[in-house]
Amino acid sequence: xxxxxxxPQLADPYRDDRVLQAWLARVLPEARRRAAESxxxxxxxxxxxxxxxxxxSTPSEPALTRWDxxxxxxxxxxxxETWREGPAIASKYxxxxxxxxxxxxxxARVQQFAKVYLYHAxxxxxxxxxxxxxxxxxxxRSASNTALRERVLPHLLSRDPATFRISGQWxxxxxxxxxxxxxxxxxxxxxxxxWRLNGRKWFTSAxxxxxxxxxARPEGNPAGTDGLALxxxxxxxxxxxxxxxxxxxxxxxxxxxxxxxxxxxxxxxxAELVGDTAHGxxxxxxxxxxxxxxxxxxxxxxxxxxLALTRDYAHGRMAFGKPLVEQPLFADSLAGWEAEFEAAFHxxxxxxxxxxxxxxxxxxxxxxxxxxxxxxxxxxxICKLGVRIASETVEAFGGxxxxxxxxxxxxxxxxxxxxxxxxxxxxxxxxFLRALEKNGxxxxxxxxxxxxxxxxxxxSGHDAEIVHGAIRHADTWLRDHARDVGDxxxxxxxxxxxxxxxxxxxxxxRHAAWARLHQNDSASANALRRFCAHGLDSxxxxx
Ligand code: MFK
Numbered sequence: 001x002x003x004x005x006x007x008p009q010l011a012d013p014y015r016d017d018r019v020l021q022a023w024l025a026r027v028l029p030e031a032r033r034r035a036a037e038s039x040x041x042x043x044x045x046x047x048x049x050x051x052x053x054x055x056x057s058t059p060s061e062p063a064l065t066r067w068d069x070x071x072x073x074x075x076x077x078x079x080x081e082t083w084r085e086g087p088a089i090a091s092k093y094x095x096x097x098x099x100x101x102x103x104x105x106x107x108a109r110v111q112q113f114a115k116v117y118l119y120h121a122x123x124x125x126x127x128x129x130x131x132x133x134x135x136x137x138x139x140x141r142s143a144s145n146t147a148l149r150e151r152v153l154p155h156l157l158s159r160d161p162a163t164f165r166i167s168g169q170w171x172x173x174x175x176x177x178x179x180x181x182x183x184x185x186x187x188x189x190x191x192x193x194x195w196r197l198n199g200r201k202w203f204t205s206a207x208x209x210x211x212x213x214x215x216a217r218p219e220g221n222p223a224g225t226d227g228l229a230l231x232x233x234x235x236x237x238x239x240x241x242x243x244x245x246x247x248x249x250x251x252x253x254x255x256x257x258x259x260x261x262x263x264x265x266x267x268x269x270x271a272e273l274v275g276d277t278a279h280g281x282x283x284x285x286x287x288x289x290x291x292x293x294x295x296x297x298x299x300x301x302x303x304x305x306x307l308a309l310t311r312d313y314a315h316g317r318m319a320f321g322k323p324l325v326e327q328p329l330f331a332d333s334l335a336g337w338e339a340e341f342e343a344a345f346h347x348x349x350x351x352x353x354x355x356x357x358x359x360x361x362x363x364x365x366x367x368x369x370x371x372x373x374x375x376x377x378x379x380x381x382i383c384k385l386g387v388r389i390a391s392e393t394v395e396a397f398g399g400x401x402x403x404x405x406x407x408x409x410x411x412x413x414x415x416x417x418x419x420x421x422x423x424x425x426x427x428x429x430x431x432f433l434r435a436l437e438k439n440g441x442x443x444x445x446x447x448x449x450x451x452x453x454x455x456x457x458x459x460s461g462h463d464a465e466i467v468h469g470a471i472r473h474a475d476t477w478l479r480d481h482a483r484d485v486g487d488x489x490x491x492x493x494x495x496x497x498x499x500x501x502x503x504x505x506x507x508x509x510r511h512a513a514w515a516r517l518h519q520n521d522s523a524s525a526n527a528l529r530r531f532c533a534h535g536l537d538s539x540x541x542x543x
Contacts, residue, residue: 005400008312010051010305013118014044017304018523019345024114026514027353028107036111039093043115046089047122050082055407062260064250075247077208080258086126091164095119095127096134097157099290100141102360109356110349113297120301124258125414128421129166129206131294135287136167136213140232142286144275148232152211168212169287170233172203178427180215180281181225185266187216195231196244196268207247207262210235213287214271215280230280231271244269255413289372291422292379293355296348299386299418303341306393306411310334313397334396337389339530344382346507347500351378369439370447374503376435380428380493381500383418390415429492432499441475444499451506458513459525463532467509470502470536477539494538501536 014020024033062083065076090096098104099112112134120127137156143149155165175182185199197216204212212233221227237243248263275283314325314334324330354371357363363371390412394401401408419425448471452464474495481487508531512524 006316007055008309008316010048011308011312012044013047013121013304013308014040016308019304019342020114020117022515022519022521022524023345023349023511025519026511027110027349032104032107032111036114039115040118043089043093043118043122047118050122050124053081059257059410061257062250064247064260064262066247073246075242075245077247077250077260079208079260080124082122082124083126083208083258086123086129087164087166088161089119089123090126090130090166091159091161093119094159095130096137097159099134099356100137100157104356106353106357106360106362108360109352113293113349113352116294116297117301117304120298121305125256126259127294127298128256128259129168129209131291131298132169132206132209132287133165133167134294135290136169136211138290139213139230139274139284139286143283145232145273148272148274152232156211165210166206166208168204168206168209168235169284169291170201170204170212170214171284173200174202177203178424181223181228183215183217183228185214185216187218187229187231187271189218195271195273197231197233197266197271198268199266201264201266203251203261204264205259205261207235207250207260207264213274213284214266215284216271218277221278225281226278228280229277230274230283232274233266233269233271254416255410256417288422289355289375292375292428293348293351295418295422296344296351296378296382299383299415300341300345300348302386302411302415302418303344303389306389307334307338307341309408310337310393310396330396333392335526336530336534337392339527340385340534341389342524342527343501343504343508343531344385346511347374347378347504348382350503350507351375366443366446369443372435373432373439373444376423376428376431377496377500377503379422380425380432380496381504384425386415386418387412426493429496430489432496433488433492436478441478444503445471445475448503448506451510455506455509455513458516459509459528463505463509463528466532466536467502467505470498470505473537473539474498474502491539494540497538498536501531501538505531505536 060080062080063078065074068074093115095115098115099109101108104111116127133156137153140149140153155163156167158164171180173183173185175184185197187195187197189195197214199216212235214231214233215228216231217227218229235243235245244267246265248265251261253261314330315323317324351371351374354367357367358371394408394412397406397408400406452467477495481491505528508524508528512528515521515524
């Protein structure tokens with residue numbers, strides 16, 4: 001009998017995750033952690049079951065039936081099994097509700113995002129509508145249309161599958177994905193006071209959503225971003241028929257294939273104003289702040305899955321007389337990917353903590369400024385890193401990693417969406433400049449100094465110097481180029497990457513010091529050394 005390599009086994013995504021466990025032990029109060037633990041365990045169990053199902057079944061995709069046999073236009077969507085399970089999982093474990101639960105105080109967002117991290121890789125991208133639902137709930141919380149808020153919000157935050165509803169977010173049109181100001185959809189108010197939307201939305205993720213926020217230009221408003229207003233659409237009429245919406249087709253995508261993303265036309269679609277008759281982009285910005293963080297956590301969850309499978313395989317796969325994990329070069333590469341992942345984890349969790357502090361009123365202005373500055377940085381760097389780690393995973397598995405039915409190529413195809421969704425990397429880099437314009441670099445520099453100070457004496461002075469050096473260089477570069485918008489924009493990606501990695505390293509240093517002191521664990525300090533050695537500063541002077 002020829003040798004047959006056993007398939008990799010998925011370790012427990014909660015119990016066996018050192019990085020998550022140590023972070024929770026450091027930050028989440030013991031009582032809160034104990035209260036949430038059964039949900040963490042249940043989500044990890046679900047992830048393992050979903051993985052077992054994925055590796056033993058034929059992949060399925062949503063199907064759109066546009067016409068019934070008699071010739072009626074029906075636009076019916078059949079969802080996949082994982083998607084049909086989504087509402088029950090999401091509501092039961094509070095994947096949206098936790099983030100808005102005032103009783104959780106400043107920890108609402110970290111508890112929620114720990115769950116998102118555990119669920120995403122098992123969700124077949126049901127996490128996408130949950131992200132949008134969370135963002136829309138965040139925007140609606142401060143909407144001046146109180147009747148709309150009171151009617152819709154309880155459904156988005158429901159913990160009961162019978163009343164739980166999801167929301168979409170319709171921004172992208174043919175004229176622009178990043179440049180939303182060119183949107184062509186119009187809004188007209190009828191004699192009865194009802195708003196009607198007409199136009200075409202080109203990428204509507206999760207078209208099965210019951211609600212959506214849509215940008216449209218009220219007739220008579222000026223061209224450009226400011227002339228757009230934000231509307232809420234209930235996608236179905238009371239009888240279940242579409243509310244003036246036709247589904248032209250489902251998108252044929254590289255990844256996220258269980259997610260029904262549609263091109264649609266709006267024909268006198270009934271809609272309600274969320275607030276003002278203009279400034280819709282400003283009104284939808286809170287959605288972006290939240291969904292961008294979901295992207296970072298989706299990417300982290302994918303990386304955790306990639307690394308867990310790679311680790312298991314490396315222990316079981318023999319090459320040249322010993323397991324891969326004992327081959328010095330393979331072990332060195334794996335440790336490098338793990339170090340990048342760990343630093344990324346600390347950055348994303350810090351942003352979640354800051355968001356929770358700001359929303360619960362326990363944070364101050366510094367927290368708000370830092371949350372605004374770090375959100376695009378986390379999205380920018382962590383989503384790009386996810387593609388790299390997924391690509392390394394394909395390579396680590398060799399030929400098998402290139403085969404569809406190993407499930408590994410799926411990880412790479414799916415990871416590629418994160419840098420694109422909710423504003424591509426360049427949009428994030430430019431958004432970082434927008435945030436700097438309002439908040440300056442000082443909150444970030446001060447925070448990094450504070451985190452490194454906490455770690456002083458525990459992590460190596462050499463590592464601390466590398467972090468300081470990168471952040472100081474970013475600060476100086478910013479001052480030197482402040483007057484030239486062209487230079488600033490051209491360097492924004494390099495500046496953003498440098499700041500993201502510098503901040504992540506400082507956060508990892510703070511954690512490493514704690515782990516040494518309280519858990520006698522040097523793993524994070526070792527990860528920091530590698531992370532810093534990979535280099536933090538990617539700013540180069542333009543020639
Ligand atoms: C598991 C993960 C799941 C994730 C699922 C998500 C699936 C969703 C799929 C999608 O990708 S939906 C499409 C998402 N599209 C985008 O993200 C659009 C990308 N483009 C941008 O982000 C542009 O920067 C933006 C359209 C927001 C603004 O461009 P403009 O036209 O140059 O606007 P401008 O004048 O700079 O900003 C308008 C206002 O918004 C300003 O406020 P004021 O009116 O008060 O001056 C800005 O300050 C404010 N603003 C813009 N970005 C902001 C912001 N405020 C806060 N935070 C931001 N990030």
